[in-house]
Amino acid sequence: MIDELENFIKTNRKAFNDGEPSGEVWAKIAINLQRKRAKRSTRLLTWLGGIAAVLTLSAMALLYIPKFINADGTSGNVNSEIANKETKYRSLIIEKKDSLAIFASSNPDLYRRFTADLFKLDEEYIRLKDELQSTPNRPVILEAMIKNREIQLKLLKQQLLIINQVDSYNRVNQI
Numbered sequence: 001m002i003d004e005l006e007n008f009i010k011t012n013r014k015a016f017n018d019g020e021p022s023g024e025v026w027a028k029i030a031i032n033l034q035r036k037r038a039k040r041s042t043r044l045l046t047w048l049g050g051i052a053a054v055l056t057l058s059a060m061a062l063l064y065i066p067k068f069i070n071a072d073g074t075s076g077n078v079n080s081e082i083a084n085k086e087t088k089y090r091s092l093i094i095e096k097k098d099s100l101a102i103f104a105s106s107n108p109d110l111y112r113r114f115t116a117d118l119f120k121l122d123e124e125y126i127r128l129k130d131e132l133q134s135t136p137n138r139p140v141i142l143e144a145m146i147k148n149r150e151i152q153l154k155l156l157k158q159q160l161l162i163i164n165q166v167d168s169y170n171r172v173n174q175i
Contacts, residue, residue, distance in 0.1 A: 003059060017121055030044075050101065057092065057095075057098055093156060100114060100160060100163070106170075117155060121148060121151060125152075128145045128148065
C-alpha cells in the first residue's frame with residue numbers, strides 16, 4: 001500500500017507542485033495569525049498584572065506583619081513557632097489567591113465557586129481567632145487555626161491545578 005502511494009507521488013509530482021494556494025487561503029492564514037498575536041498579548045498583560053498584584057500584596061504583607069508581632073518574636077501570648085507558621089501560611093495563601101485571581105477573567109464561574117469555598121474557610125478562621133481571645137484552651141485553638149491555614153493552602157493548590165488543566169484543555173481545543 002505504501003509503495004503504491006510512493007509510486008503515485010513520484011509519477012504525479014509535477015501536478016502536486018504546479019498549483020499555489022489562492023489569495024483567500026492566504027487571507028485566512030493572516031487573520032488567524034493576527035488573532036493569535038492578539039490573544040498572546042492579552043495573556044501577557046494578564047500575567048503581568050497578576051505578577052504586579054502578587055508583588056504589591058506581598059510587600060504590603062511584609063510591611064504590616066511586623067506590627068502584629070512583639071519585639072520578642074511572639075504574637076501576643078502566642079509562641080514564636082506558631083506566629084512563624086501563621087506568617088508563612090498567610091503569605092503563601094495571599095500568593096496563591098493572587099494567582100487564582102489571574103484566571104478569574106477566563107473562568108469566572110469556576111473562580112466564583114473556588115472563592116466561595118475559600119470564603120467559608122476564612123470565616124471559620126476568623127471565628128477561631130475570636131474564640132482564641134476568650135478560651136482557656138489556647139493551644140488547641142491555635143493548632144486548629146494553623147490546620148485551617150494548611151487546608152486553605154492545599155485547597156488553593158488544587159484549585160490552581162484544576163484551572164491550569166482547564167486552561168490547557170481550552171488551548172488544545174482552540175487549535
